[in-house]
Structure formats: structure tokens, C-alpha cells
Amino acid sequence: MSVLLLAEVAGGALALDATAKSASAASALGPVTALVCGPAEAAATAAGIAGIDKVLHCADDSVANGLAENLSALILQLAGGVTHIVAPATNSGKNVLPRVAALLDAMVITDVTKVLDANTFKRPIYAGNAIQTVQSQDAVKVLSIRTAAFEAAATGNAAPVETVTLSDAPALSAHLEDMVVKSDRPELSSAKVVVSGGRGVGSEADFALISGLADKLGAAVGASRAAVDSGFAANDLQVGQTGKVVAPDLYVAVGISGAIQHLAGMKDSKVIVAINKDEDAPIFQVADYGLVADLFDAVPELTGTL
Amino acid sequence: MKVLVPVKRVIDYNVKVRVKADGSGVDLANVKMSMNPFDEISVEAAIRMKEAGVASEVVVVSIGDAKSMETLRTALAMGADRGIMIEAPEATEIEPLAVAKILKAVVDEEQPQLVIAGKQAIDNDMNATGQMLAALLGWGQATFASALEIADGKAQVTREVDGGLQKIEVALPAIVTTDLRLNEPRYASLPNIMKAKKKPVAEKTAADYGVDTTPRLKVVATEEPAGREAGIKVGSVGELVEKLKERALV
Numbered sequence: 001m002s003v004l005l006l007a008e009v010a011g012g013a014l015a016l017d018a019t020a021k022s023a024s025a026a027s028a029l030g031p032v033t034a035l036v037c038g039p040a041e042a043a044a045t046a047a048g049i050a051g052i053d054k055v056l057h058c059a060d061d062s063v064a065n066g067l068a069e070n071l072s073a074l075i076l077q078l079a080g081g082v083t084h085i086v087a088p089a090t091n092s093g094k095n096v097l098p099r100v101a102a103l104l105d106a107m108v109i110t111d112v113t114k115v116l117d118a119n120t121f122k123r124p125i126y127a128g129n130a131i132q133t134v135q136s137q138d139a140v141k142v143l144s145i146r147t148a149a150f151e152a153a154a155t156g157n158a159a160p161v162e163t164v165t166l167s168d169a170p171a172l173s174a175h176l177e178d179m180v181v182k183s184d185r186p187e188l189s190s191a192k193v194v195v196s197g198g199r200g201v202g203s204e205a206d207f208a209l210i211s212g213l214a215d216k217l218g219a220a221v222g223a224s225r226a227a228v229d230s231g232f233a234a235n236d237l238q239v240g241q242t243g244k245v246v247a248p249d250l251y252v253a254v255g256i257s258g259a260i261q262h263l264a265g266m267k268d269s270k271v272i273v274a275i276n277k278d279e280d281a282p283i284f285q286v287a288d289y290g291l292v293a294d295l296f297d298a299v300p301e302l303t304g305t306l
Numbered sequence: 307m308k309v310l311v312p313v314k315r316v317i318d319y320n321v322k323v324r325v326k327a328d329g330s331g332v333d334l335a336n337v338k339m340s341m342n343p344f345d346e347i348s349v350e351a352a353i354r355m356k357e358a359g360v361a362s363e364v365v366v367v368s369i370g371d372a373k374s375m376e377t378l379r380t381a382l383a384m385g386a387d388r389g390i391m392i393e394a395p396e397a398t399e400i401e402p403l404a405v406a407k408i409l410k411a412v413v414d415e416e417q418p419q420l421v422i423a424g425k426q427a428i429d430n431d432m433n434a435t436g437q438m439l440a441a442l443l444g445w446g447q448a449t450f451a452s453a454l455e456i457a458d459g460k461a462q463v464t465r466e467v468d469g470g471l472q473k474i475e476v477a478l479p480a481i482v483t484t485d486l487r488l489n490e491p492r493y494a495s496l497p498n499i500m501k502a503k504k505k506p507v508a509e510k511t512a513a514d515y516g517v518d519t520t521p522r523l524k525v526v527a528t529e530e531p532a533g534r535e536a537g538i539k540v541g542s543v544g545e546l547v548e549k550l551k552e553r554a555l556v
Contacts, residue, residue: 010469066467067474068437068447091468095449098402098437107403107522108434120526125430126323130332131531134523172446173476176462180469189468193555217556225486235452235466235487242344242426242486244468250555260322267534271555273546279539288537291546301543306556 001030001118004079006071006087006096007046007055009038011180014045017190018088020152022145026086027051027153028115034159035078037063037071047159055161062166065175066092072099074166079104082140083118089144089245090189097144106138111245113149127241127264147189148247148268181234185211188220188237193250196222196239196266199230200255200276200295207232209299210254216306222246222266224256240265255295258283275299307456307478309352309361310418311386312409313345313368315377316429325530332528341377344424346384346491347484351422351454353385354489360456361420363387367412369394369405369512382502383494389507394519402430404512404519406438411515413443418479420461425450425483436483446476452487 003026008015014036026032033054036043043057056078062070075096079085085100087093089111101108113131114122120135121143188194195217197210207227214221223233225240239246241264251269256262258274258281266272267286274287277294284290291298317323318338326333341349355361366381367390368374378389392408394400413421426433440447448454448463452471455462456478465472466485476482494502512519540546550556 065472065474068440068449072441091450091466094433095437095447098432098434099441099447101434102403102406102438102441105403107401108432108438109523110432110434124531125528126317126332127428127431128531129323130325130528132528133526135526136523138522170444170446172480173448173474176473176475178467178469179464179471179473180467229486234470235485236468236470241428241431250550261319267531271550271553272534272537273550284539285536286534288534289546289549290537290539291543292539293543298543302546305543305547 001083002081003029003032003084003086004075004082005032005034005052006075006093007034007036007042008088008090008092009036009042012039014038014042016045017152017187018090018147019046020049020155021147021150022086022088023049023051024153025112025115025145025150026084029084029118035075043161047161048155048157050154050157052157052159055159056164057161058164058166060166062169066095067173067175068096068099069170069172070166071096072103073168073170075100076103077167078164079140085140085142087144088147093144097142101142104140104142106140106142107136108142108144109134109136110144111146112143113146127260128267129260146245148245185214186218186220188222189244189246191220192248193217193219194222194246194248195219195252195254196224196256197227197233197254198224198256199226201227201232204232209295213252213299213303216303224262253283253287254299256283257281258286307361307420308363308365308416308418309355310413310416310421311345311348311352311364311366311381312423312435313349313366313377313381314342314427315339315368315370315374316342316427319343319428325528329527329529339373341380342424342427344426344484347486347488348422348424349381349384349386350489350491351484355456356385365390365416365418367392367409369400369408375507378507379502380494382505383499384492385498388505390510391507392510392512394512399521400519401521401523402432402434402438403522404517405435406442407517408512408515409439410442411517420478421481423481423483425485436481440481446480448474448476448480449483450485451482452485454482454488
């Protein structure tokens, strides 16, 4: 048994939290070789994660932007003798892993929340309203890991790093540009505290109330689908079934009614606070602390008190 | 340019599913079913391309039980030109890999320049079929699209990625999978619903394409997620802060 783990690289650096959580899921399956596509510093950071036995570093431009055709060709080139191919269930992992699985004639298993044994895994279906245990009969298991469900592996390791190159890039696609918003706030998927705003916030300008509270709490900012669709918040802030899944110590939902699709992305948070003027909003059914109040009064008061 | 759009009949997005008492699956008896929301976005994208003169024909295909015909008719009522209904045994269990293999056979026959698929079906939440189809065809893929433009034999796609947006270019033929912000799907008008009944639909079975649909994943158990204990309502911001301080959260 051996595992090839695709490390997450974002903005030219290793995404330590996503990679370390996936490493802890992967290390239960056998010795782990991590593939890092990006700068040498990212490979060095990955080599420090406990449970990673070897790092393969690829600095090729063809895989620097996560283009699925090139990246899956590289993974296949390196997958000889491997029993499991694992990546965090980030958008980049979700983009490439099913392609890898199809090339291996295997059925991908996405959003794994628990590893029961080498062939058996738990994953949520129907927006997390049911949890399925599935057993794979494929020769190579291809898994994406829901990082919110795993503890991060420790650091302080010193795994050896080897350089690899992609021998034959399919060149079916090209990267044009990234439109990435730089923020000093913690990253949404790994933040200890998340403050999210919904339709009730009403406008992009008023979304500053959410970011103000988030800054006071040292929190990441999240949003419901309604808030993103209405243009109050950026797409990468969407929490929910088809957005990001988070499980922070504290989740503060402001002006969010609590549709099934939103709950799917945050109901495993340790403590949930809901602020909503509608006392019948479904969000109160999952909230530890509910405050029925107008957010335009309550949020400034809360930000002022903290 | 011909565009192919796969559509799936799934549980309506407003329905909260229940796990069957015996743990054998989820209870789909007598629940409202609809077209997968991401597939509606895909159909809308294809129709807009036809309206803009970029696409010449929009073909929709559904794989599932006989009732998937309703989903296909909905897509035709929205404006697709014709349908392919592929009946598959045990439709709810059919996996993305088998779906991708059937779709590959359809693509081989139909020769579209573009396949627009939903990024994920809201039943199994796999988010896999489009990528798998692209792999089997050896085509380029642009997943999670929030903007799509066709020019010079290429598709320029803005993708929703973890840190924001990414713009890429894929050579045609290609697969695009749609995300929420690509468009807002139209409702079919009554006259168009009537017209859709007369649009041609070819009826096939999975066996016609020689694809083995036996699941690769054995479902050992289906269970309810751990529930949350009911919390309390606080009367004021002051009380909320007090509670959070007690638990050392602020």
C-alpha cells in the first residue's frame, strides 16, 4: 500500500492547513508521497508535515496553474505502484481528481469525511443530510478529502525532496489570468472563527458590517449563496453544499435564514451563533446561541462591545 | 456548432431528504423531483449560445429511469432542439464513471464541439461526471464556469476557484461544467411547454451503448448525520457576549 497525495498550492505557497489535514487522512492508508507543483519553498513546507514520507517537487510551468489535463498527466506518470491517490477536496482537487480516476478506470470518491479502512470510506450525500459508507473495488482508489473533517498533521518533519518533471503535457488548455483577492484575514476553510452574512445584509456596502465584526474577532468572512448571487460578497466566500465547507470553533451567521444548502457547509462548526430578525428562521434550529434582532442594531453593538 | 447538454432528474433542491429507517438508502418515495439546478444553468448557457448565433443546435441527453423524460421535456421547453433519453437500470445508483462512459458513446455519435454539464448533481454531490467525460474523450476541460465565451475554435472560461476567479482557454472540442453565477435559467413558457412535446426525442437504453453500469462502489450503509442539540435564544447582545466569554470564544 502506498499513497500519492496531491499537495494544495495556492497563490504560490503551500496551503498548509488543507495539505496537513489531507496528510493525516492519507497516512492512515500507507506511506505517503506528496506531489507539490509550485515553488521550491512550497515543497520544503510540505516536507515538514508529519506523515509525509517523501516529497516530489515539480516546478514545471505546465502544472503551475493547476490545469487539469497537464496535472492529471503528471499524476498518472507518477502513480505506478500506488494504491491510493488523494487530494484535499478544494476546487483544484475537485477539478483534477475525477479526471485522474477516469483515466485509471476507477470511480472517484469525493469529499471523504472518514477513512474506515483501505477500501472503505464515509462521505456525505444530499447536502450532508445522509452519510454514506462506500467500499471501493477499484485497483487504485482515488479520494478527495473533506479537510474540515480531519485534524491537521503536525509539522517538524524533514522528508526528502526529489525533483520531477512532466514528460509530455497534453496542451489542451492554457492559463490566462488569476483574479484573486488578497486579504489579510484568515483563510475561510481553515479559520478558527467565521462570520458570514446573508441576504438580510441587503447590500454590498452594508456587508462592511460583516467584515467589521470579522476583523474584531480575527475571523474569516463567509457568505450565503444569496449574498454572493446578489453581489454583496465574492464567490470564493460562499459557504455551503456547493461552496466551501467549514467547521470553525465559532460560526456567526448574520442575516442568514439557513437553507439546507447553507447548513451543509457549516453545521459541523463547534459553536454556532445566529443573528436574524425572523424568529422562525431555520438557522435557529442549528444555532447554539440565537439572537432575534435586527442585524443593523445588533452587529454594530456586538462589534462595539467586543 | 453543436452543443450537447446532459440533464439529470434529482430530488428538488427544497426537499430535505430522510434516511430510510433500515439504513438502505434515502427515501425518495413521493418527493418532488426536478432538473438538477446546475443542469438548468447548462441548458440556459447552451440556449443563449444558440440565440447569439454561436451554436447551431442544442441536444439534451438524460440518463435515468423512464421519468427522466419529464426532465428532458423541461429542457426542450426551455429551448433545446432535440433530446436523447437513455434508460438505465437502477437509475439512482448509476455512478458518474458509467454516466461518463455512456456520454462518451453519445459524443462519438453526435460529434458536438462543446459539452456543457452541471458541475455537480445535488443528489450524490460527486462533482465528477464532466471531468471524467473529458478524460475519456481526451478533451480539455473548464470546470466551475462563471463566464463562457467562444471564439476562434476556443472557449474562454472564467472559473470559480478557491481564492477567487481564474480565466483559462480550452481548445474545442471541450467540456465546460457550470457554476451558479454563469446565468439565471429562464422558466419555460406555456406555449414552449406545448411545443416541446412535439420535439424529437430518441429513446435508447444504456445497453445500446454497450456500457456496463454496474456500480464500482458498494454502498455498505446510509445513515443520518449526527444531529445538533437545540441551543438557546439569548435576549440581548450583552447576554450573547457573556455566553461566548463563558466558553472562551471571544
